[in-house]
Amino acid sequence: MKPRSLMFTLYGDFIQYYGGEIWIGSLIRMMAEFGISESSVRGATLRMVQQDLLQVRRVGNKSYYSLTEKGKRRIEDGVRRVYSIKSHKWDGFWRILTYSMPEEKRDLRNQVRKELSWTGFGMISNSTWVSPNPLEKQILEMIETYELKEYAMLFSSSSLLSHDQQYIIDKGWNLQSIQEDYKTFIETYRPKYEMLKECVWNDSLTSLEAFVERTYLVHYYRKFLFNDPGFPQDLLPHNWNGNEARDLFWNMHQLLSTLSVKYFESLFEQAPDREIQAKREKAINPFAEIYI
Structure with missing residues (x-):
């Protein structure tokens, strides 16, 4: 994983529910679990500050990072699409x-x-x-x-005079390629889900393992945001497998959520001059009340 991309995953899946600000030391410890060095984390945060995606606030000798408005817009749109739980009907426009x-x-x-x-x-x-x-x-x-x-x-x-709707869809997107990517996701994560389900039932999955697995899951799944346009249901092919992939993502995410949040909280450190109203339940279940 690239440091910047992993940071977006961590902010969208965890940090935003805990005030949206995190000590750089906590971030370094979390990202070390994915093989990313301290120097890489510091370099990535510096570049994201320069790109107006992150802002830094210093309290004493510690630095705390939060998203800028530009960064929040990217995260909020991504979270809305990743955690949508049903497709909308096309309005014809x-x-x-x-x-x-x-x-x-x-x-x-x-x-x-x-x-x-x-x-x-x-x-x-x-x-x-x-x-x-x-x-x-x-x-x-x-x-x-x-x-x-x-x-x-x-x-x-709402008017298309020279071509039909399917021509526009085929011109602008390659839905067949997206379906192949979803197929790969399903084939990769279906057996992993069954294995992890056994581990959870047997109480043999640690909070660290759950945190790593959930982060990898979200990191993988959010790549579809760059491919899948999130079409209304009535414009999708009849054999669309994106819904199956989304259900698998939801089930696996929920399976890992409680333990993964527990591990995140063990590393997370907020600024001493702020009282954070942690939305722990939202971090565990970000799917609630999100409809598209």
Whole structure:
């Protein structure tokens, strides 16, 4: 695992429920369980501060890190999609973003493409991206954050005159490839789930093992955020295996949750000048009340 990616997993799955701020020492100890060195953790946090994803606060001789607004937006969107427990029905509208940026804005253009792909948009032609999901708020926030009003426009339309809906889906996304990735996930984690279930029933699974397994699980599953656009159920193929993968993820996550949170709490240290109202139950069951 890359340090930055693992940090996003830890913030989204644990830290956000404990005030959203963590001592760098706690973070170093947690990430050491995944073979990441102290120097790599410190280097990654420095780069994330420079990228306006993390902010640092010093209390005495200790440094505490929390997400910036930009980082929170990324985490909140990811958490909402990872822990959704049912798909929504399509409202019949396509959200369409078009942009035109000068060559000197190449880095910005690349960043916008990454964020659109992360959000679930598909590119149907050069600088034209679409989504059937109600993502107006997120995209308007992105336009505001990156100051894109001069370069980008967001439309919504229920009419497609020249092609059918399936053409747009095939143009913007490769659902067959995503299904193959879900198949691999299911084949990898189905036997592991059965094995871990036996360990939990026999009381032979330690809190450290549960913490590592849950983190790897979430880290693996959240990669689908970069591929699966989270389509409404009525636009998905009839044999879509993403639902089976999601159920397996949910069951395994819940199996490991209580023990993994126990281990996280043994390492987590909050700043002495803050009283944290820990949302422990939410950390154990982040699926509650999240619907898409």
